[in-house]
Amino acid sequence: MSNVNFTVLNVYKFLPQSNCGKCLLPSCLAFAAAIVTGSKNFNECPDLAPASVDIFAARDQSPRRKEVNQAVFIDKLREKFASLNLAAIAPRLGATVKGDNIVINSLGKDFVLDHQGNMSSECHIIPWVQAPLLSYITHRTQEEITGRWISFREIKGGIEWQGLFTSRCEEPLRRLADENPDLLIDLLAMFTGKSIDWYEADIALILYPLPKIPILICYQGPDDDLQSKLTIFFDACCNTNLHIKSIFTLCSGLVQILPKYLNITVE
Numbered sequence: 001m002s003n004v005n006f007t008v009l010n011v012y013k014f015l016p017q018s019n020c021g022k023c024l025l026p027s028c029l030a031f032a033a034a035i036v037t038g039s040k041n042f043n044e045c046p047d048l049a050p051a052s053v054d055i056f057a058a059r060d061q062s063p064r065r066k067e068v069n070q071a072v073f074i075d076k077l078r079e080k081f082a083s084l085n086l087a088a089i090a091p092r093l094g095a096t097v098k099g100d101n102i103v104i105n106s107l108g109k110d111f112v113l114d115h116q117g118n119m120s121s122e123c124h125i126i127p128w129v130q131a132p133l134l135s136y137i138t139h140r141t142q143e144e145i146t147g148r149w150i151s152f153r154e155i156k157g158g159i160e161w162q163g164l165f166t167s168r169c170e171e172p173l174r175r176l177a178d179e180n181p182d183l184l185i186d187l188l189a190m191f192t193g194k195s196i197d198w199y200e201a202d203i204a205l206i207l208y209p210l211p212k213i214p215i216l217i218c219y220q221g222p223d224d225d226l227q228s229k230l231t232i233f234f235d236a237c238c239n240t241n242l243h244i245k246s247i248f249t250l251c252s253g254l255v256q257i258l259p260k261y262l263n264i265t266v267e
């Protein structure tokens, strides 16, 4: 399936073919053409079968396609970034300004951006941080942290992304935690997290991938026949402060780099 050639007709075969119009196009064939040209994303069809979602998601994750998409997206964000008054927006972002640069903290590490959106950091620059970070800075509205936690599906657009979020973020992190009992404790130390005791779980910790994007990771280890459980919650302010796609990118990126950071092997 991963070798599917994405012509219009091939894409069409994986669509519901009901011409319902929910994607705001007149037909599934028009939607297939829009997917191929890149003007529509597969998740804009709410009726895709799970098997089709997997096929399209795999295509979007293919290294070459991912690179091209990412580069175009980052260029657009940089353009927007260059027009901002950084000193004016820094306080509402939880950021600071040093000279002409804005400094923003992600998981305990400072990232510095010059007025053109070029980024430097004490740690290695990783693409998965760059896009959500620029997206966060260029986002029009920012709300203060509320202390109220919501699930991923409660975030605007979350229902459509829920399947991918579970398979790319929560599930791999749960398996990593099962195989590496100290993983979540290490996360606390490495990423300046905060452990909390008011959630009933073996371990619950709060991380700040961005200053006003707190995430709460709750893990309950396996017990007799019961499988372990891992859930990621978000402060309700995330609904306002970042687009769902960037929230997903932040979480999946975090999960992907963990084995490398912690020097552990993934099966």
Ligand code: SF4
Pocket (backbone or CB within 6 Å): 015, 016, 017, 018, 019, 020, 021, 022, 023, 024, 025, 026, 027, 028, 031, 044, 045, 046, 047, 048
């Ligand atoms: S929303 Fe999906 S099923 Fe409906 S017309 Fe668009 S592609 Fe076809």
